[in-house]
Amino acid sequence: MISRLHSLVVETLGKSIVGGELEPGATMHSEHVERELGVSRSVVREAVRVLQSLGLVETVKRIGIRVLPRSEWNLFDPSIIRWRLADAEKGAQLRSLTELRSAVEPAAAELAAQHSPDELAAELMAVAAQMRASGRAGDLQRFLDLDIRFHSLVLTASGNEMFSKLHDVIGEVLRGRTYYGLMPLHPHEEALQLHVDVANAIQARRPEDARAAMDKIMRRTAVEVEQVWVDEPRLYVG
Known part of the structure; x- marks a missing residue:
């Protein structure tokens, strides 16, 4: 109670x-x-x-x-992120988070291709395959859970403890995209393939390819949701 x-x-x-x-x-x-x-x-x-x-x-x-x-405010706290995504200014929050992901996740994928333990790389491949299956089936809740796990694994596999601590932040923005209707019922085939490409490049130890594939995921994500923030002013917080 x-x-x-x-x-x-x-x-x-x-x-x-x-x-x-x-x-x-x-x-x-x-x-x-x-x-x-x-x-x-x-x-x-x-x-x-x-x-x-x-x-x-x-x-x-x-x-x-x-x-x-x-x-x-502690703008990286998952509770604050969740509250902001539920508020009228969710566009500004999504833009900030998408830009943060675009800066961090390609670098994390590149590092993961260089430093990931074999077991993490293998798990990443398995998760990418499961994502493709659930995405094609239109099981958005299952896809969301796997998507969060995928991006968390990439951050962890980078071997950078600062990156790995962003997993809750990224989890909240992925949940927000789904809960506020910003995900298609069936994720695009290109997006599904790009997650497989990231996993393949990490497991095969190809850093440049891992970064490039993750960068494409981030750019595609921005295009899919940018209409939410197109009219939102930028926030200059000292």
Whole structure:
């Protein structure tokens, strides 16, 4: 019960802050949150600690809980990414994430072709084959799970621990594309083949081919979803 109520407070306040209902500088009091959401003081306290760790709020003595500006947010946290993708500004979030992936994932694929342990390379091949089967069958949930696993494996196989820590970020954007109707019912054959090409190049130790195939995946992804952000202004956060 405590866990459910804790999640309720975090989700409610987090979405309100990210969605702009609670603007930077706005203040709240624990007592108000308790009454509004029907939870105890201890639940609010623990939830506020989580929101503080995300850079969304700070507690100020004799003032209360203060909402922080976007410049303080942990923009790489999966919860913030998920809330932003559910908000009106999901286009700007998708653009930022797609550009991040376009910068990182081709480099990760190149490194994976140089450094991946054999067992990871073999698993990547198996996942790519399963993706093709589920994509052709129109099983989008299965395809999504495999797609997340595929890209997570590439990051891990790079041997770069900073890249590997981005797997949750990339998982959220892949889920967002599917949940908000930005994926075709049947993924394109070219996209399915490109995932196989990446896996093949990594297993065959061809770094340039691995980078090139992953770069094509990223460029194709951008073309498929860019209509979502075409009118969204860029965000300049110091």
